[in-house]
Amino acid sequence: MLKTKAKSRLPEDFHDLVDPEQATVDRSIFSDEEIYKLELERIFARGWNFMCHESQIPKPGDFFLSFIGDDSVIATRDKTGKLQVFLNTCRHRGNAVCRAEQGHTKSFLCTYHGWTYGLDGKLIGVPGYKDFYHEDLDRSQWGLVAAPHVESYKGFVFACMDPDAPNLNEFLGPVGRIGLDLIAERGRIVPIDGIKKNIIGCNWKLAVDNAFDYYHAPLTHASTIMVRNPRVDKEGNALPPRANSSANDHRVMLGSYGHAISGPKVSETERSLAALLPDHKIEPRVDLAWRDKPETLEAMGPAGIEINSHPNIFPNMWVTESSQVALRIPRGPRSTEVWWFSFVDADLSDERQKAYVEHSNFLHGPSGMNEQEDGENWDQSTRGTASILAKNFPLNYAMNRDRGEVKFDNAGVAYIDTHVNEHAQLWMYMCWADWMTAPDWSSLKQRHESPPTDRF
Numbered sequence: 001m002l003k004t005k006a007k008s009r010l011p012e013d014f015h016d017l018v019d020p021e022q023a024t025v026d027r028s029i030f031s032d033e034e035i036y037k038l039e040l041e042r043i044f045a046r047g048w049n050f051m052c053h054e055s056q057i058p059k060p061g062d063f064f065l066s067f068i069g070d071d072s073v074i075a076t077r078d079k080t081g082k083l084q085v086f087l088n089t090c091r092h093r094g095n096a097v098c099r100a101e102q103g104h105t106k107s108f109l110c111t112y113h114g115w116t117y118g119l120d121g122k123l124i125g126v127p128g129y130k131d132f133y134h135e136d137l138d139r140s141q142w143g144l145v146a147a148p149h150v151e152s153y154k155g156f157v158f159a160c161m162d163p164d165a166p167n168l169n170e171f172l173g174p175v176g177r178i179g180l181d182l183i184a185e186r187g188r189i190v191p192i193d194g195i196k197k198n199i200i201g202c203n204w205k206l207a208v209d210n211a212f213d214y215y216h217a218p219l220t221h222a223s224t225i226m227v228r229n230p231r232v233d234k235e236g237n238a239l240p241p242r243a244n245s246s247a248n249d250h251r252v253m254l255g256s257y258g259h260a261i262s263g264p265k266v267s268e269t270e271r272s273l274a275a276l277l278p279d280h281k282i283e284p285r286v287d288l289a290w291r292d293k294p295e296t297l298e299a300m301g302p303a304g305i306e307i308n309s310h311p312n313i314f315p316n317m318w319v320t321e322s323s324q325v326a327l328r329i330p331r332g333p334r335s336t337e338v339w340w341f342s343f344v345d346a347d348l349s350d351e352r353q354k355a356y357v358e359h360s361n362f363l364h365g366p367s368g369m370n371e372q373e374d375g376e377n378w379d380q381s382t383r384g385t386a387s388i389l390a391k392n393f394p395l396n397y398a399m400n401r402d403r404g405e406v407k408f409d410n411a412g413v414a415y416i417d418t419h420v421n422e423h424a425q426l427w428m429y430m431c432w433a434d435w436m437t438a439p440d441w442s443s444l445k446q447r448h449e450s451p452p453t454d455r456f
């Protein structure tokens with residue numbers, strides 16, 4: 001059982017830092033070193049973490065380096081084809097046993113003294129085993145540390161280091177599953193080669209928070225919007241971007257353990273554009289055809305099928321409406337490494353696939369306009385949360401608080417239809433406090449926020 005103990009300087013109950021009534025969040029959670037360290041233990045080391053897509057490691061011996069919190073891990077397939085995840089650290093002196101980001105191998109050889117591990121993690125080679133160790137080393141006890149749980153959901157591979165965790169399906173619940181369906185149900189999904197990676201000087205939660213944030217887009221992304229969807233008057237002069245929401249055009253879903261979805265539904269404009277435009281002119285965001293299959297409706301349900309925006313699989317996996325996945329990997333309280341996976345349906349025409357790649361390059365990653373605009377704000381926000389003078393003034397998450405009316409679709413999935421709001425952000429922090437307060441999985445299972453059934 002993975003048990004953790006809160007340090008004395010930290011609150012016994014992290015709900016003290018998140019106030020659902022006032023809709024405020026204490027600044028310290030975004031920059032405090034000790035809180036950050038406890039997050040690595042209580043959230044990342046205990047939760048399910050996205051590794052890679054199965055198609056990135058299709059054959060035995062294929063591997064992909066990923067992270068669980070701040071720990072490097074190797075996702076691979078052993079000789080039987082079984083998915084395995086190991087900590088990327090040699091049991092001798094701790095050196096990394098794999099340096100390449102992705103590839104194919106027969107074994108993992110540590111470059112320090114040469115201990116060698118099989119694809120199943122077993123220690124299979126020790127230089128000097130006879131002469132220096134006198135065959136006294138019990139090699140069966142010194143294999144790579146393996147994740148006790150590795151599972152995939154429709155091709156998306158997750159690993160969990162806590163033996164007491166619920167299985168992936170239970171962890172995801174309906175909101176996590178719908179979030180992943182937004183990409184997994186698009187067809188024969190494969191990743192485009194190359195993961196875009198960059199480091200932003202922000203706390204990882206502020207980046208996650210922003211995935212639900214449609215309040216910022218008209219201002220922060222004014223230049224992107226002008227380039228991409230310019231508004232012009234009759235004479236062709238540029239107009240400022242319009243505020244992007246009206247009553248009930250946004251849908252929110254709040255799930256157990258912090259999963260959430262928030263943002264616009266498929267709009268009438270998108271429906272009519274999709275119907276009018278020739279196939280090759282349709283932007284990935286307006287690509288609606290994949291939703292028409294009966295199996296997709298079956299998987300996502302009537303409320304899920306209309307979502308055209310942003311799920312976050314707690315803690316740090318964001319699925320975009322244009323079939324990309326971002327991981328916000330913690331790199332210290334004030335640093336986040338952002339990874340961008342871009343996926344396409346392999347059965348789309350070359351031209352359509354190219355449109356997806358172009359769209360992903362334009363918006364996200366180090367060269368994308370969105371991320372450059374967002375990154376500046378997250379960096380400054382993180383600095384603002386570390387302020388000695390401002391630390392007693394909490395952040396405000398009050399938008400639409402207590403005005404979101406919960407409804408249920410005929411599959412029993414709860415949702416809120418409203419305009420731009422901050423429900424998912426506040427909900428995420430309430431669940432964050434559950435994770436941070438519970439010493440182990442059994443108490444987290446017993447005492448975590450139940451998704452609202454009335455109002456939020």
Ligand code: FES
Binds near residue numbers: 095114
């Ligand atoms: S650190 Fe790996 S063999 Fe010594």
Ligand SMILES: [Fe+2]
Binds near residue numbers: 370
């Ligand atoms: Fe943004």
